[in-house]
Amino acid sequence: MHPGGIGGGRRVEAGMDDGGRRHIGTEERRARLALRHRLAGTARAAGPEAVAEALVALHGTDPATVYLAVAARLAEPVKAVPETERALYEDRTLVRMHGMRHTVFVFPADLTAVVHASTGLMVAARERASLLKDMAKAGAPDAAWLAEVEASALSALARRGQATAAELAADEPRLREQFVYAAGKSYEGVHTVSTRLLRVLGVEGKVVRGRPLGSWTSSQFRWAVAPEHPELDEAGAQSELLRRWLEACGPATEADLKWWTGWRVTEVRRALTTIGAQTVSLDEGTTGFVTRDDTEPVSDPGEPWAALLPALDPTAMAWQHRDWYLAPELRPQLFDRSGNVGPTVWWNGRVVGGWAQRGDGEIVWRVLDPTAGREAEPTVAAEAERLRRVLAEARVTPRFRTPLEKELSA
Template sequence: MRVRHISVAERRARLALRHRLADGAGAASPEEVADSLVALHATDPATVHLAVGARLNDPAKAVPETERALYEERTLVRMHGMRHTVFVFPAELTAVVHASTGIAVAARARAALIKDMAKAGAPDAAWLKEVEEATLAALARRGQATAAELAEDEPRLREQFVYAAGKGYEGVHTVSSRLLRVLGVEGKVVRGRPLGSWTSSQFRWALAPAHPELDVAEAQCELLRRWLASCGPASEADLKWWTGWPVTQVRRALTAMGAEEVSLDEGTGYVVAGDADPVPEPPRPWAALLPCLDPTAMGWQQRDWYLPPRLRPALFDRSGNVGPTVWWNGRVVGAWAQRPDGEIVWRLLDTEDVGREAETAIAEQAVRLRSLLGPARVTPRFRTPAEKELAAR
């Protein structure tokens, strides 16, 4: 049987339609956005709202509707997921993420905490278990609470221990910060409403919603199926990177779900079974201003088909985090930033096949973004050379 080749142009068309960026492909709610993208990066809290706003039919609803979904109706949940990273997921996907990814990460995180405490001469695992149980009980009473508030009920959370004593990166860790992170990856607590506005990175904690315990292999198939439906085709390297799983688990899930093999410019790729047929082109060229760590910009490890390698030094920080990006018709062509007075400024870094139509459309997206932000000021948590330069001018 002949393997179908999916071109770069078709991959860009799939991205535009399935990531709700093309004209006419927008979403009515944050839940629709999250369902289409599987996961929204949430390491930078503003990213969630801006990623939603870039895809909503009415961007003015991005902040209030995302707040509703996250903190009132809990249809979206902020929790640790793939690669030990904080994401926002549809609530119905939390059990899948926990079983497919969280369990293994959590076991390593708890073991590392116990090991670090033992090296520092801190109390043992039994003591830590007592503190954990008291902390969860306090959180159940309070509903939501900061680490400082929880420490009022369980003072042992304030205790500190030295991490990596004698090494160049030696530091002092507080039991509360490490324990709450472990409880997060174990699926026992989630991040609740932030202190301050929607741009704040200081969060309250809340008990995680109850979810069924799923079979690990079945959960991995389901997560991969959903992601390929949104982001396929993708290479094995993309899948391994996005999930954070060993390649053996990626291959096992691909086989179990009956993924279909296709040909890409960089080699072999995979799609959900039956999804190799051509897709229609978007009705017209489209522009978008996407925030730092946007799930589309960070969706694949192999990015040459939508992000020219020559642009990477300006658009990524040293840890591989992408900054705010300007898109034209399926590829990254520039960067944007918000200045202290609120103005949205942007610059084309790649002018290949970018003409007046593109510049007009990008300028319209900048006006749309400025309206979404209102009085808010957003500085990316991970700053990149292009963003810093634009913001300072």
């Protein structure tokens, strides 16, 4: 069953444009989002693996985002923290690693080889070359020396199972070596070999982040040797990743796909051709793409729904062009200056406001879009209560703070 069929609500009528192509309007795009991203009440998932599978990737730059993104989509949200920890650190069905756009994500374990081949290898080559270049400029030891340190560090990590950079440096003291970065520049700094090397090994798929040092909200992680995976062909891996993402987020424009993957436009076009993607027209007058078997109309959720999504949630950050679910006038309140989205309130497939947690644990929210109406308030309030139970005694402050979140949390 295609994920678009979850829910069993009113069937959305299929339309055609003047050229005979399938037309997918904003109403249907919001219905697809509600169902495929497991946000509507009838579409909620049983566990974190199902959430990650539905979304392809969970943003992991802010550790709390992973847990709260899962909680918003579970039928029983209070299970989000223990079940996500189980999936990440016991069963290893989810893996935290570098992915698209050189960003940390949490992926289903069976997707790690695809991500590594499709996006990781390109980034890894640049990262290693940059490290060697910076070390050479600083007069630090050469590539042969770095290779020795790397092999020693990986052996130590394999013996320990999981370890911090400081623990690895106890086994391999050369990891403590420092070198000056960008000497003479305004941004000159001192880098430690361990910091840069572990980052390179991460994007190369040799190590992954293990358990955090503190609670589930901590941003300090141990490292672990990456699970083995097959080495895949780059073009084939790109086609598979794009196919999975289109199943979750289609229709999407070429610009959306280039932005989300971080690939060159030629790679995006090659992958679209390989999977036989179909073109559709969108309300904005642009061309979108869906997988070849995803042209049938979907059913809407069948009932109104609301969601409180965390900062950097994968739904809010999935598309580059967001006007169909986010009014441009709301962006200054909900995004920081670098384009990172803060905590958002959703109503029937669109962002209508934001939320925050105060120091005493209270969840506060505000609807900024007057078209949501009072009808939304009881459902949003119920979602705030669901979130309060998930957080319990935990306190969460987004890594990238936005104007509305700062105001509400004050």
